[in-house]
Amino acid sequence: MPGQRLAPDISDGTSDDDPSAVLAGERAHLAASRAALQAMREHAQSLSSDAAGDWVSQQILQSLLDQRVAALADHPDTPLFFGRLDRSADDDLPVTIHVGRRHVHDDHSRPLVIDWRAPISRAFYQARPADSMGVRLRRRFGFRGGELTAYEDEPLSEGAPLTESKILTEEIERPRTGPMRDIVATIQPDQDEIVRADLTRTVCVQGAPGTGKTAVGLHRAAYLLFTHREKLARSGVMIVGPNGAFLSYISSVLPALGEVKVDQTTVAGILGDHAAPEDPSVSAIKGDARMAPVLRRALWMHISKPEEGLLIVRGASRFRVADHEVREIVASLRGTTRYGPGRAALAQRLAHTVLVRMEQRGESPDDRVQDAVARSAPVKRLMDHVWPKVTPPQVLFRLLSDDAFLAAAAKGDLTPEEREALLWRKPPRSWKSAKWSAADAALLDELADLIERTPTLGHIVVDEAQDLSAMQLRALGRRCRTGSATVLGDLAQGTTPWSARSWTDVLTHLGVAEGVVTELTLGFRVPREVLDFAARLLPSVAPDLAAPRSLRPGAGSLTVRRATDLHADLAATVGRVLTQEGSVGVITxxxxxxxxxxxxxxxxxGHDVLAPDSTTARRVCVIPASLAKGLEYDHVIALEPADIVEAEPRGLARLYVVLTRAVTSLTLLHTRPLPGQLA
Incomplete structure (x- = not known):
């Protein structure tokens, strides 16, 4: 029957073929596809960069060849294809196509596997009886490791009943061990719409726990790289995650899809790993968007009003630029360009004015004379006085250590109390010895962009975006000012003092206010019993969000137990959980x-302890609550919810994160009373 797993005594629901024979035929196609992929890889390895003319070209070509070889790697434990479409459309495209993680063709260029990102593969995710998209049958394959074990057919003719796929359900519920896996075999229609959104469109995904928002963002990056390969190869794609542990968890997804040239980093990796301790209330002020005009004023306040003119002596000739002319030139440049280019332009404008004086005396100076005047000592002295060269640390140091300067730069944007909080109690001796905080890093980056323009990328994926400050968002927005972004997060999981309350605000700070916000509320991974329990916190942490729903009932997946000896009970609980399949996360x-x-x-x-930049290999891992965001474990044991709540200002949101990391079972152990919202 349609929708059933293959067994020796059932049909595939579409013909009188022996199911065992059908399975044998598909296995033969898999073997042929793997052999063809190996031949493609060997061909790529045989190519040489020697054909390039010079050494630099050879290095570039060799890098491209190495990337091609890496992209053609076969992963024996991963299915090469996971679906098949039998098409009824009357066109020049193949009638039967196998959909997989990458394109594979034989030595006659006949396609054996079609990349899941190709336009023709869209029907695998979107076709239904009401809109078959030219497909009469969709076939899903079951695998164990890299071996094809079963298949399941779904007729898509008009009027055919909608059936639940057991293979799809089992793949979604398969225990998680090791890094995050791709979801190409299980992408749902609403997820597919986001994945295939056009490059010019910025998409913001509000995703409840277990809805696959992170996977959707990664797959969108893979789709865009496939669809706009040449453009994005030049401009680049970047994945920005909350910490190193999260990046380690997702690191295998894009390479498994054949995308090996994508930068994956954190905000600290972009802005600088500054970590000087700082009061959260001070960090919140520094993270506020009001700091942007303050920094702009602070930078441009370094320009002083010219009090003297310019005198250039060349041989017996003397050429003057009056002080009022210098003031006019400075005024015309100030605020119309970035600080660095403006300073360079001032030197050239002064030199050009001197050249006009030379021409008025009958001389015929050329560009070389103008450049020489621009680099002359009198021009340099005037520049150092009027438009001095500065660096971001110099400007920020002065702003945070000089009360009068801060007051002048702040104007009405900051209150006296906020200015007092920002000022260093004991300023460092100089900007060179200053220790900067994580919040300072975004301010330094803002100043750097005001001085010299920040290079941009073609696309940026920002995960857990709700935790970023306005100034951090502005820093990321500068890196996609000529491109687009995929913004991922959950307002209910905001755990920083400056966490966003609105995606409209996030997009505005990123500089992509026209971005489209879409919401994923249907979960596939977290059991319903667990998700409903965690959702009791939503009225306190995100009252405007709809409660998430889960497709998995998960009866018996939740255990809440008061312990008399927490550590003894923990050890016993871990022992019981280890008798089941899957990873175990102990979150505290x-x-x-x-x-x-x-x-x-x-x-x-035996266990590992997760650190911000560590990877883990053992089944049991102890996870600090602050690092749990974005991670998944088959079995989660959460300890002392009251301690987690009291550890930080937005502790209830942190607890919501912790309770939604489980994909099979959640055990809550506590000796202290539970937070009232969970009672």
Whole structure:
């Protein structure tokens, strides 16, 4: 019957073919496809960069060849194709196509596997009986490791009943071990619409836990690289995640899809890894968008009013530019360009004025004379006085250490109390010895862009965007000012003091106010029983959001237990969970991590402890609550919710994150009373 897994005694629902014979035929096609992929890889390896003319061209060509070879790597534990379309359309395209992670053709250029991103593959995700898109049958394949084990057919003729795919359900629910997997075999229609959104469009995805928003963002990057290969190869694509542990978790997704040349980094990786301790209330002020005009004024206040003119002596001739002329030139340039180019333009404008004086005396100076005048000592002295060369640290140091300068730069944008909070109590001796905070990093980047324009990328994917300050968002927006963005997050999971309350605000700060906001509320990974329990926190952390829904009932997936000996109960719980398949995440308040790790070690439970930039290999991992965002574990054991809530101002939001990391079971162990919202 349609929708059933293959068994020796059932038909595929479309013909009288022996199911075993059908499966054997598909396995033969898989073997032929793998052999063809290997031949494609060997051909790429045989190509030489020697044909390029010079050494630089050879290096560029060799890099491209190396990328091509890496993109053609076969992963034996990953299905090469996961679906098939039997088409009824009358066109020049193949009647039967196998849909997979990358294109594969034989030595006659006959396609054996069509890339899931190709236009013809869209029907695999979007076709339905009411709109078959020229497809009469959709076939899904079941795999274990890299071996094809089953198939399932879904007729798409008009009037055919909608059926639930067991293969699809089992793939979604398959236990998670190791890094994040791609979801090309299970992309849902609403997810596919986001993935295939045009490059010119900025898309913001509000995604509840388990809705696959991160995977959707990564797959959109892969789709855009496939569709706009040449353009994005020049301009670049960047993935920005919340921390190194998260990047490690998602690191395998794009390479598995054949995309090996994508930068994956954090905000700190872009702005600089500054981590000087700072009061959160001060960081919140520095992260506010009002700091942008303050910084602009602070930079341009370094320009002083010219009090003297310019005198250039060349041989017996003396050429003057009056002070009022210098003031006019400075005024015409100030604020109309970036600070650095404006300074260079001032030197050239002064030199040009001197050349006019020379021509008035009958001389015939050329461009070389103008450049010489622009570099002359008198022009340099005037420039250093009127339009001095500055660096971002110099400007920010002066702003945070000089009360009068800060007051003048702030005007009415900051209150006296905010200015007082920003000022250093004990300023460093100089800007060279200053220790900058993470919030300062965004201010330094803003100043750097005011001095010299920041290079831009073709596309940027920003995950957990709700946790970024307005100034951090402005920094990322500068890096896609001529491109587009995919913005991912969940307002309910905002855990920083400056967390966004509105996606409209986020897009405005990014500089893409025209971006489209779409919402994913239907979860596929977190069991319904767990998600409903966590959703009790929503009225307190994000009252305007709709409660998420899950397709998986998950009966028995939630256990809430009061313990008398937390560590002893933890060890026993881990022991029971280890009898089941899948990864185990023990999530606790950051301050409790050493004690929890010691307790597991004493109980003989081997485990890893997740650090901001670490990777983990063992089944059991102890996770600080602050690093849990974006990660998934088959079984989660959450300890002392009250400790997690009290550890930070937005502790309830942090607890919501912790409770929604489980994809099979959640066990809540506590000795202290639960937060009232969970009672």
């Amino acid at each position: 308040a950051d301050a409790s991590v050493p004690a929890v790790s010691a307790a597991l070690t004493a109980a003989g439970v």
